Amino acid sequence: MIEELLDEDLILILDKIEDKFKLIEIMVDKTLGKGLVVTREPILDKIREREELESTGVVEGIALPHARTEAVKDLLLVIAIVKEGLDFQSLDGKPVNIVFLIVAPEEAKKKYINVLARISRMCRQEEFRTALRESQSPAEILKIIKEYDV
Amino acid sequence: MERILLYIVSGETRTSWNRAIELSKSLSATLFALFIVDKETVRKVANLRGKDEIDTAIEIEEEGWKYLYHLEEKAVDSGVKTALFLEEGNTIEVIRTFVKDKEIDLLIVGHRRGEGIGGRKYVRLIEQLIEYIPCPVLIEKEGG
Numbered sequence: 001m002i003e004e005l006l007d008e009d010l011i012l013i014l015d016k017i018e019d020k021f022k023l024i025e026i027m028v029d030k031t032l033g034k035g036l037v038v039t040r041e042p043i044l045d046k047i048r049e050r051e052e053l054e055s056t057g058v059v060e061g062i063a064l065p066h067a068r069t070e071a072v073k074d075l076l077l078v079i080a081i082v083k084e085g086l087d088f089q090s091l092d093g094k095p096v097n098i099v100f101l102i103v104a105p106e107e108a109k110k111k112y113i114n115v116l117a118r119i120s121r122m123c124r125q126e127e128f129r130t131a132l133r134e135s136q137s138p139a140e141i142l143k144i145i146k147e148y149d150v
Numbered sequence: 151m152e153r154i155l156l157y158i159v160s161g162e163t164r165t166s167w168n169r170a171i172e173l174s175k176s177l178s179a180t181l182f183a184l185f186i187v188d189k190e191t192v193r194k195v196a197n198l199r200g201k202d203e204i205d206t207a208i209e210i211e212e213e214g215w216k217y218l219y220h221l222e223e224k225a226v227d228s229g230v231k232t233a234l235f236l237e238e239g240n241t242i243e244v245i246r247t248f249v250k251d252k253e254i255d256l257l258i259v260g261h262r263r264g265e266g267i268g269g270r271k272y273v274r275l276i277e278q279l280i281e282y283i284p285c286p287v288l289i290e291k292e293g294g
Contacts, residue, residue, distance in 0.1 A: 053231055054233065091233055113216050117212050117213075117219060118215075120236070124236070
C-alpha cells in the first residue's frame with residue numbers, strides 16, 4: 001500500500017534543517033513534477049493551519065504532517081530523514097528525524113486514513129524506525145518500506 | 151477543564167466521539183484519544199479466528215489507528231486540538247497510568263448495549279473504570 005505511493009524522487013535524506021515549515025515546503029516541492037499537484041500554496045497553507053492546531057510530531061522522533069485539500073489530484077506521500085533531528089513541537093519533546101508528509105484530496109478520505117493508519121502502525125516498531133534513521137539512500141528506504149509494509 | 155480523554159473502543163461508539171468533541175470545543179480543552187491493544191483481547195480474537203496472535207495484533211492495531219484518525223478528522227473539522235495515542239497492555243492499567251501521566255481531567259467512555267459474555271464484560275470494564283480511574287468518568291450511552 002505505502003510502497004505503491006513512493007519512488008526514490010519522493011524520499012529525501014538531509015543532514016540538518018532547523019525549521020519544520022521549511023522542511024514541509026521542500027517536501028511539497030518534491031512532488032511538483034509528478035502531475036498530482038494542482039497548486040502548491042493551498043497545500044502549504046493547509047499543513048500550516050493543521051500544525052498550528054496540533055503538532056503532528058507524534059513520539060519517538062516521528063512526525064506525520066497530514067491534510068486533505070483539493071489542491072492535489074491524488075494522495076501524495078513524501079518521506080524525509082533528517083539526520084540531526086529538528087524541533088517539531090512533538091508530544092514527547094524529542095527532536096524529530098523521520099517525517100512522512102501525507103496530502104490527499106478531500107474525497108480520498110478512506111485511502112488517506114488507511115495510509116495514515118498503516119504508517120502509524122509501521123512507525124511503532126522500533127526496528128523500523130532504527131532502519132530508517134540509519135539508511136543512507138532513498139533506494140535503501142524504499143527497500144525498508146517494502147519489508148515492513150505488510 | 152483542560153484535558154479530556156476519550157477511550158476509543160471501536161467505530162460503533164460515535165455518540166461518545168461526538169460528545170467528546172462537543173465538550174472539548176466548548177471548554178477549549180485538548181482532546182486526547184486513546185485506543186488500546188489489549189493482549190487478552192488479542193489472544194481471544196486470534197483463537198476465535200484461528201489466526202496467529204502477532205497477525206491479529208497487527209490487524210487490531212491498524213484498525214485502532216483508523217478509528218483514531220477518523221476521530222481526528224472530525225475533531226479538526228470542529229477546530230478541536232487533538233492528540234492520538236495507541237497503547238498496548240491491560241485496558242484498566244493503561245488508562246489509569248495514562249490519566250495520571252497526562253493529568254487528564256475527564257474520561258469519556260461510550261457504553262454500547264451488549265448481550266452475552268461480551269456485553270457483560272464491557273459493563274464490568276466500565277465499573278472498573280469508575281472504581282479505579284483517578285478522574286471523573288462520563289459514560290455516554292451509544293445509539294441514543
